[in-house]
Amino acid sequence: MRPRVLPVMLIADEYVVKTTAFRKPVYVGDPINTVKLYNEKRADEIIVLDINASLNGRGVDFAFVETVVSEAFMPVAYGGGVESLQDVLRLVSLGVEKVVLNRALFTKPHLLSEAADHLGVQAMIANMDVRTWRRKKCRVVSPTQRSVTRDPAVWASELERAGAGEVLVTSVDREGSREGYDLDLIKHVSAAVRIPLVANGGAGELAHFPLSISAGASAVAAGTMFTFREPRKAVLITYPNDEDLTALFTSAEGRQ
Amino acid sequence: MGGRDELLSTAQVSIIDFGVGNLGSVRNMLKRIDVETRMVSSADEVLTAERLLLPGVGAFDRGMGVLNESGLADAVRVAARSGIPILGVCLGMQLLGNGSEEGTSTGLALLDTHCTRLRPSNSALRVPHMGWAWLRIRKAHPLTENLPHPAKFYFAHSYHVNADETTDILAESTYGGVFTSMVVRDNVAGAQFHPEKSHFHGMSLLSSFAKWHP
Numbered sequence: 001m002r003p004r005v006l007p008v009m010l011i012a013d014e015y016v017v018k019t020t021a022f023r024k025p026v027y028v029g030d031p032i033n034t035v036k037l038y039n040e041k042r043a044d045e046i047i048v049l050d051i052n053a054s055l056n057g058r059g060v061d062f063a064f065v066e067t068v069v070s071e072a073f074m075p076v077a078y079g080g081g082v083e084s085l086q087d088v089l090r091l092v093s094l095g096v097e098k099v100v101l102n103r104a105l106f107t108k109p110h111l112l113s114e115a116a117d118h119l120g121v122q123a124m125i126a127n128m129d130v131r132t133w134r135r136k137k138c139r140v141v142s143p144t145q146r147s148v149t150r151d152p153a154v155w156a157s158e159l160e161r162a163g164a165g166e167v168l169v170t171s172v173d174r175e176g177s178r179e180g181y182d183l184d185l186i187k188h189v190s191a192a193v194r195i196p197l198v199a200n201g202g203a204g205e206l207a208h209f210p211l212s213i214s215a216g217a218s219a220v221a222a223g224t225m226f227t228f229r230e231p232r233k234a235v236l237i238t239y240p241n242d243e244d245l246t247a248l249f250t251s252a253e254g255r256q
Numbered sequence: 257m258g259g260r261d262e263l264l265s266t267a268q269v270s271i272i273d274f275g276v277g278n279l280g281s282v283r284n285m286l287k288r289i290d291v292e293t294r295m296v297s298s299a300d301e302v303l304t305a306e307r308l309l310l311p312g313v314g315a316f317d318r319g320m321g322v323l324n325e326s327g328l329a330d331a332v333r334v335a336a337r338s339g340i341p342i343l344g345v346c347l348g349m350q351l352l353g354n355g356s357e358e359g360t361s362t363g364l365a366l367l368d369t370h371c372t373r374l375r376p377s378n379s380a381l382r383v384p385h386m387g388w389a390w391l392r393i394r395k396a397h398p399l400t401e402n403l404p405h406p407a408k409f410y411f412a413h414s415y416h417v418n419a420d421e422t423t424d425i426l427a428e429s430t431y432g433g434v435f436t437s438m439v440v441r442d443n444v445a446g447a448q449f450h451p452e453k454s455h456f457h458g459m460s461l462l463s464s465f466a467k468w469h470p
């Protein structure tokens with residue numbers, strides 16, 4: 001079976017948006033329509049991240065998550081504003097397959113283990129936002145906006161021990177750039193853990209996917225690449241079909 | 257699909273709510289395919305069910321602990337003996353068996369299975385197994401006869417079921433080695449994957465379960 005390709009849906013105030021290096025959110029479209037389009041395209045699974053939930057202090061918008069998840073025919077990973085075990089359990093009971101923790105990894109360090117004890121590691125994704133990767137001197141960005149100088153590989157290993165079933169590695173610098181994934185970062189982090197690594201940030205074309213897998217990722221995520229909106233038109237989704245994806249990864253293997 | 261399928265009645269599916277489940281997705285998908293559902297959380301409700309679906313995520317011992325403490329474990333065993341169709345999904349499939357390497361509890365013992373950790377022979381394949389995999393159907397059965405071939409489903413697990421009786425194996429899948437992905441004996445069946453998150457194949461399987469008369 002070929003590696004998974006995961007569309008990322010960034011949500012701000014119940015709209016789908018896209019950002020560039022985490023800034024300048026641009027309206028993309030309606031989340032329900034977007035999910036329906038991903039259903040039609042048979043997307044492997046989707047990652048929904050509410051980028052305002054922590055900032056606005058309201059936490060998880062459960063009613064909204066429920067409407068989005070009920071539409072999806074494939075697994076949904078949700079992150080944004082998750083602060084407590086109660087949040088995690090409630091999300092799973094609504095149909096969320098996996099919960100993404102980001103800010104809580106710093107503010108509530110026991111939450112990941114607690115949640116993994118209850119649900120199993122396969123329900124927990126630990127996200128790390130990585131900035132300014134220079135050889136080994138990269139910084140994992142703390143959501144409290146004080147960047148923490150931490151080696152992403154060491155951090156990933158700690159997260160694995162704490163109960164993460166997958167680690168989502170997001171290159172903030174590359175996000176929205178379409179230049180390709182940060183392959184050095186992926187190599188560095190994937191070598192430090194045994195759980196699957198999902199690469200995120202930088203995908204611009206299909207050819208970037210097999211490169212990321214060869215660097216050690218088990219799955220690839222992309223936001224900007226799959227969604228775009230022309231002025232005065234509805235959101236367009238360009239998720240490739242299964243045959244094309246299978247051929248993409250197979251031919252890449254053949255070339256190695 | 258012919259006239260006969262329409263004549264086979266679709267019974268109500270009772271989904272066991274024992275606090276460790278992903279009930280939302282299961283209920284949503286069954287609703288989507290027009291299958292009547294109800295959530296059950298007591299032994300009495302289990303005993304009046306027409307057919308049972310046992311979902312579940314998480315650790316084996318925790319799941320069995322809740323089932324035992326609530327009296328649901330014994331109720332499910334009685335229900336199974338009475339012949340009503342039962343489908344265990346994900347952890348639910350694992351709990352139908354005798355036990356798991358993951359813990360020390362005894363399972364429901366409705367099937368001769370025990371769970372061991374996934375140990376893919378290919379080191380590039382990581383655990384937990386997260387993602388889609390094909391099903392290789394091993395025998396003809398009403399639960400799988402309407403599936404397109406090949407069919408793929410979404411898996412999210414670190415442990416897998418081993419069947420002591422090979423005749424109980426309904427389907428197998430591959431992840432660095434072959435593992436059993438579906439089991440069935442008489443009226444008790446199990447699926448390791450998430451049918452409720454597996455697009456149209458999942459719908460087809462759940463629909464077959466709703467119409468299954470073992």
